[in-house]
Amino acid sequence: MSRPLFALAALAALVSLLAGAPSAHALAAGKPAIDFTLPTLDGKQVHLADLRGKVVLIDFWASWCTPCKQELPLLEKLHAKLARRGLVVLVININKDKADAARFAAAAKLTMTVPLDPKAQVVARYEPPKMPSSYVVDRKGIVRKVNAGFYGASDLARLEADLTALLEQK
Amino acid sequence: MRARVVTAAALALATLAARAPSARGEANPVLRFAVDTLVYADSDRVLVVSPQAAVHGRLDRDGGEASARVVLDVISAASVDVVSHATPRFRESRTEVDLAVSKRFGPWLPSAHYRNSSEPDYASSAFGAAIERRLHPDATLSASYDLSLDEVGRSGTSLATWSRALTTHTAEVSLTQVVGPRTLLRGVYTLTAQTGYQEKPYRYVPLFTPDVMASSAAAGVTLDLANFDDYRQAERPPEEVPDLRIRHAFGLRLLRYLGAIHGSLRADYRFYVDSWSLIANSLESELAIPIGQTSRLSLRGRVHQQTGAFFWHRAYVTAPGEIPRWRTMDRDLSPYVTLSSGARYELGLGDFGLYADLEGTYTRYLDYMFLDSRVALIGQLGVRYPR
Amino acid sequence: MIARARVLGWLILGGCVLTAGCRTTRPWQRENLARPVMAPDAEPDREALHHHYLGTREGAAGGFGGGGGGCGCN
Numbered sequence: 001m002s003r004p005l006f007a008l009a010a011l012a013a014l015v016s017l018l019a020g021a022p023s024a025h026a027l028a029a030g031k032p033a034i035d036f037t038l039p040t041l042d043g044k045q046v047h048l049a050d051l052r053g054k055v056v057l058i059d060f061w062a063s064w065c066t067p068c069k070q071e072l073p074l075l076e077k078l079h080a081k082l083a084r085r086g087l088v089v090l091v092i093n094i095n096k097d098k099a100d101a102a103r104f105a106a107a108a109k110l111t112m113t114v115p116l117d118p119k120a121q122v123v124a125r126y127e128p129p130k131m132p133s134s135y136v137v138d139r140k141g142i143v144r145k146v147n148a149g150f151y152g153a154s155d156l157a158r159l160e161a162d163l164t165a166l167l168e169q170k
Numbered sequence: 171m172r173a174r175v176v177t178a179a180a181l182a183l184a185t186l187a188a189r190a191p192s193a194r195g196e197a198n199p200v201l202r203f204a205v206d207t208l209v210y211a212d213s214d215r216v217l218v219v220s221p222q223a224a225v226h227g228r229l230d231r232d233g234g235e236a237s238a239r240v241v242l243d244v245i246s247a248a249s250v251d252v253v254s255h256a257t258p259r260f261r262e263s264r265t266e267v268d269l270a271v272s273k274r275f276g277p278w279l280p281s282a283h284y285r286n287s288s289e290p291d292y293a294s295s296a297f298g299a300a301i302e303r304r305l306h307p308d309a310t311l312s313a314s315y316d317l318s319l320d321e322v323g324r325s326g327t328s329l330a331t332w333s334r335a336l337t338t339h340t341a342e343v344s345l346t347q348v349v350g351p352r353t354l355l356r357g358v359y360t361l362t363a364q365t366g367y368q369e370k371p372y373r374y375v376p377l378f379t380p381d382v383m384a385s386s387a388a389a390g391v392t393l394d395l396a397n398f399d400d401y402r403q404a405e406r407p408p409e410e411v412p413d414l415r416i417r418h419a420f421g422l423r424l425l426r427y428l429g430a431i432h433g434s435l436r437a438d439y440r441f442y443v444d445s446w447s448l449i450a451n452s453l454e455s456e457l458a459i460p461i462g463q464t465s466r467l468s469l470r471g472r473v474h475q476q477t478g479a480f481f482w483h484r485a486y487v488t489a490p491g492e493i494p495r496w497r498t499m500d501r502d503l504s505p506y507v508t509l510s511s512g513a514r515y516e517l518g519l520g521d522f523g524l525y526a527d528l529e530g531t532y533t534r535y536l537d538y539m540f541l542d543s544r545v546a547l548i549g550q551l552g553v554r555y556p557r
Numbered sequence: 558m559i560a561r562a563r564v565l566g567w568l569i570l571g572g573c574v575l576t577a578g579c580r581t582t583r584p585w586q587r588e589n590l591a592r593p594v595m596a597p598d599a600e601p602d603r604e605a606l607h608h609h610y611l612g613t614r615e616g617a618a619g620g621f622g623g624g625g626g627g628c629g630c631n
Contacts, residue, residue: 060585062585062588064588064591064592065591066591094585095588096588120585120586123585124583124585127583128584128585129584130584131584131585131587131591133584149231151231204602204603206602206603206606208606208607208610210610218610220606220609220610222602222605222606224602239602239605241606241609268605306581307581307582307583307584308581308582340619342619346597348582348590350582351582351586351587351588351589351590352589352590354590354595354597356597358619358620358621359620360618360619360620360621361619362618362619417617417618417619419617419618419619419620420620421619421620421621423597425595425597427589427590427592427594427595429589432592432594433594434592434594434595440617440620441620442617442618442619442620448616448617450615450616450617452615452617452620458594460592460593460594466593466594474615474617476615476616476617479616502614502615502616503616504616508615525600525603527603546614548610550603550606550607552600552602552603
């Protein structure tokens with residue numbers, strides 16, 4: 001157990017840590033939004049491909065994620081403002097238990113569509129870098145922007161600007 | 171000096187408060203305030219009250235912040251350490267100011283801090299820097315270095331009249347790893363090197379001749395606080411310990427989520443060894459149990475065991491006129507075992523977070539002339555805004 | 558004594574190598590890690606005061622560390 005050997009082992013440990021970096025398959029801006037069909041909180045189904053031609057905002061959230069719960073009321077306001085201009089907002093809940101999603105949606109009086117992904121099948125394909133993460137999808141179904149995390153009202157102002165610009169493009 | 175430091179800290183806090191925009195609509199509050207008080211009381215007649223106030227101002231989205239913390243220790247003691255020198259109860263206070271700043275640059279989170287502590291017979295200034303790097307989403311490596319420059323004085327004498335220097339270098343590496351969706355593991359190594367004056371200037375060491383030791387043992391007398399003065403040699407030299415102390419600490423932390431109670435179990439183990447041959451093992455475990463949405467109860471236990479330093483003796487036995495090279499009466503260099511148990515209750519009330527913590531400890535000194543055991547109670551209260 | 562310290566060092570290193578080989582825990586799999594009970598450094602101010610008391614009442618020092626862990630949120 002010489003000193004150089006110990007240093008070598010430490011280096012090996014670091015290298016193996018670095019090697020465990022996350023996959024590069026995460027859905028990024030410029031790529032087509034991955035299609036999905038999911039049940040919604042109000043008992044309907046939503047199929048992303050059916051929304052082609054519309055500007056869509058997809059957001060992943062969970063009731064255990066504090067910044068998600070801070071972001072949703074602001075997304076609800078954004079939805080109220082831009083829905084009549086054609087914006088569709090899908091706030092996909094990933095809780096295992098539907099009741100957790102229902103409890104928060106009721107308390108926050110959400111009127112946006114809440115698709116349910118309790119087995120994390122869709123979220124695992126999108127691979128959001130943080131929770132929450134939102135994806136701005138244009139009329140052609142291309143992801144134009146990924147907003148990772150939620151840090152305050154300024155995130156929503158940026159999202160609103162991006163969405164407004166896309167809504168103006170016919 | 172102390173007034174200047176406190177003023178500087180107050181100014182820093184005020185500047186932070188003045189430049190902070192409103193916290194409304196922000197996911198992470200821009201400013202957070204914390205006020206805590208720790209009260210320590212033990213059966214050795216030591217009472218310490220430590221109020222603390224801190225403010226944290228967020229500088230970026232991901233861990234960067236500026237913070238200031240002020241701690242005051244008010245100590246009142248008539249412990250065996252004091253009364254064994256025929257000194258009455260003493261009372262003194264210490265002020266500590268900590269300033270820290272950190273800023274996120276991608277995966278890197280560098281930080282710098284400054285600490286100043288002053289009391290009538292001790293002044294300490296420390297500067298440090300640390301860097302934290304997210305190696306990947308599951309692993310965080312951090313490293314830090316801290317340099318503390320201390321000036322040790324004598325109570326009742328100004329530092330200009332009599333003082334000695336103590337320099338402490340501390341380097342630490344820590345790796346926190348998410349091992350799975352329910353488990354976190356952390357490994358820490360701390361290296362501390364201290365050079366300079368490590369004695370207490372008011373501590374003098376009683377010496378005993380072999381004859382006195384033999385006769386007192388034959389008479390069935392055990393030397394203790396009540397009788398040691400009757401047996402010791404007339405000369406009582408000041409404490410003397412080596413100027414260099416190299417200290418190693420290895421820490422392991424395991425944090426595991428417990429689905430059945432929606433709580434967690436934390437287990438910490440620390441192995442410590444230093445160049446004075448003091449070896450310590452500390453094991454701590456805490457069970458955190460959420461109660462409803464806004465409160466939590468935590469129960470913990472701790473065992474600390476240590477050996478004595480290589481020069482530790484219950485009684486220093488020398489021929490008359492002979493003084494041992496190294497000699498100390500510092501019980502923290504003696505072998506002992508401490509058992510602690512504590513509970514903490516945390517409660518969220520609107521935007522405020524409150525907690526109350528109570529801990530009891532029992533220490534069994536295995537080889538200390540002045541004391542066989544000590545019982546201590548430690549209470550801690552705190553308020554956070556926003557929680 | 559030093560041999561014992563070295564064995565512990567090896568154990569920590571071994572642990573790092575083994576755990577580093579584990580598959581990444583994704584942000585959406587961090588429900589339990591996101592809970593306040595799983596924060597490895599929940600209350601720095603409270604801990605600072607507690608460690609200050611421990612540091613003045615024990616012959617050992619260090620080994621606490623900091624950083625990392627937690628939620629994949631933000």
